[in-house]
Amino acid sequence: MVDVAGKPRPSFALIDCNNCFASVEVLFRPELRGRPVVVLSNNDGCIIARSQEAKALGLKMGEPYFKVRAFLEEHGVVSFSSNYTLYGEVTARVQDTIAGMVPSVEKYSIDESFADLTGLPEPLAEYCRCIQSRVLKWTGMRVGIGIGHTKTLAKAAQHASKVWRDKTGGVVDLRSPHASEWLLKRMPVEEVWGVGRRLKARLADERVQNAWQLSQLDPAGVKRRYNVVLERTVRELRGESCLDLEEAEPDKQSxxxxxxxxxxxxxxxxxxxxxxxxxxxxxxxxxxxxxxxxxxxxxxxxxxxxxxxxxxxxxxxxxxxxxxxxxxxxxxxxxxxxxxxxxxxxxxxxxxxxxxxxxxxxxxxxxxxxxxxxxxxxxxxxxxxxxxxxGRGTLRPAAVAADPRWAMRRSLLSPSYLTDINQLWKVKAI
Missing domain, CATH: 3.30.1490.100 (DNA polymerase, Y-family, little finger domain)
Structure with missing residues (x-):
């Protein structure tokens, strides 16, 4: 696909680990495959990750653990405290695998990466299935991939790869106008990257209920009534790339x-x-x-x-x-x-x-x-x-307590299989 100047149009992919935290826990506990698994927030406060089996039970993100604890026990749900050290190590290996297969990559979050696919041989959907296969083989993690001419459309395509995972195999290519229109008409406006619930009510006043209706708004008018960020979102939904890949993570301002x-x-x-x-x-x-x-x-x-x-x-x-x-x-x-x-x-x-x-x-x-x-x-x-x-904390200020009573409560913490020599994965001979 080329633009009016004959240059290849940008092609982006968003690659996301499926049910990341729960999947990492199951990765090191294969006996839990097929069982519902949830991961809890700091101090075992609420649910922040669910396996597909846990989702099927109707468990919601953000539900307080103390309220659903009896339900979890009744239905055999396995609960884990959040182990960010382990999750970070596994996802770093996923991102390193991806980086070896694409021209450039941007780490968007702990379990999501944007990749630049511009210029790679077609069909890109099949190439992304190769990425899926290698990530699974090398790290044990399953990923979903969305492809689009803009980062916003790639994000929307990745959302579709989750919703219709069985039909798509976890890869959705949204670069054709027909595919883009079909999905955006079925995508609630609050699911659009950068919109969320805060703008849902205001957009509803303009009779904008889905992503397609948002894309049909006049970008200049959107900039006047809202802000430049939403204007860029509208342009990106139309297929105009406004957001470049950030290969180097920007420094924090605080x-x-x-x-x-x-x-x-x-x-x-x-x-x-x-x-x-x-x-x-x-x-x-x-x-x-x-x-x-x-x-x-x-x-x-x-x-x-x-x-x-x-x-x-x-x-x-x-x-x-x-x-x-x-x-x-x-x-x-x-x-x-x-x-x-x-x-x-x-x-x-x-x-x-x-x-x-x-x-x-x-x-x-x-x-x-x-x-x-x-x-x-x-x-x-x-x-x-x-x-x-x-290791962190080997040398520290004297004011830092070594093992404080008030430390974050994580009574269901799994071992740090990959980062602590005393907690390495153990395989028993039969």
Whole structure:
């Protein structure tokens, strides 16, 4: 397929792991094949992933675990706490496999990748089935693939590959006008990438109920009434590529580390240990993208559900200079925490936010402003090297608790089969 200038039209694919988290759990527990499986959110709060068998039982995303626990036990549903380390390792192998078969690839989420298929030999649908086959053979994971002339149409095609998986084999090519029109007329507008439920009501006022009706709107008018983002979505639905592949993941403009505690905290010492842990994780991400933080915000709060006094407060902490030194960041966070902590509350959550990020070597500091000393750079480099070799947390600030009581509750956690030598997959001889 070529455009008016005789150049090949862009062709994109969105490749998504089917029921990713649940599929990874079953991958290492083959005796669970055919049984319903669910994965729970942090602190085993609610359902965030379901196998096909669990979906068939009517289980919904976001259902609180405590409400459906009896139902799960009654129907033999196997539940797991979320094991993001394991999921990240498996999906990284999936993405590496994909990257070896396409000209370029963009990691969109932990289990989704956009691939540029422009210029590859036709039929692309058959080539994508080869990708499916190799990913399954090399990683054990099944993927669905949507193909389109734009990233938005590829996303829509991938959605169709899930809905009609049995008929399509998990590959849908939406590049022909007939196929695109057929699907968009059957796709609710809130399912369109970038639209969601927030715009559903406003679009309904314009009698826009499905993706096809959205594509027929005048892009310039959409830009005036809504925004440039929705205008691009309309153009993409029409087959005009407005979104390029981002091969390099863009640097974060802020870095947040936030967790619900496994149990309520009432003492300043315990909250300090939690916040120090979150600062350590956020600072590691900051150094990984070679950035420095200009400000830090720390916040704490109680649960806003149930009985008990309610309290929430955050504070922006000044830093002596833009820094990625976990020692400086932790000291600043501790001072801020002492200001906002109040005795007599049962705290359920803490948050650390690194803000005003600037890239090393890409900003000019004031001539008379202090800068991070070179010795701090050396210490942080050694810290990262040791943790990269021996595992996260091998070397950490003294304020970080090794095994805190308030750590995230994960009573149904599966082993880290691929990242911990003490938890390797064991095969018993018969």
């Amino acid at each position: 870095i947040c580390c936030s967790r619900m505690f496994g149990e309520r905290i009432t003492t300043l010492a315990a909250i300090k240990a939690a916040v120090a842990t979150y600062v350590d994780r956020a600072a590691g991400k900051l150094r990984k993208q070679s950035s420095l933080a200009g400000h830090l915000q720390v916040g704490i709060q109680t649960s806003f559900h149930g009985e008990g006094a309610k309290y929430a407060r955050s504070i922006v902490c000044a830093l002596p200079y833009p820094t990625d030194d976990v020692r400086v960041l932790t000291a600043s966070a501790m001072r801020g925490l002492e200001e906002i902590f109040r005795v007599g509350f049962k705290y359920s959550k803490a948050e650390v936010l690194l803000m005003d990020l600037r890239k090393r070597g890409e900003f000019t500091a004031d001539l008379f402003s202090p800068e991070q000393p070179p010795a701090a750079d050396s210490v942080m480099a050694v810290l990262d090297q040791i943790n990269a070799k021996w």
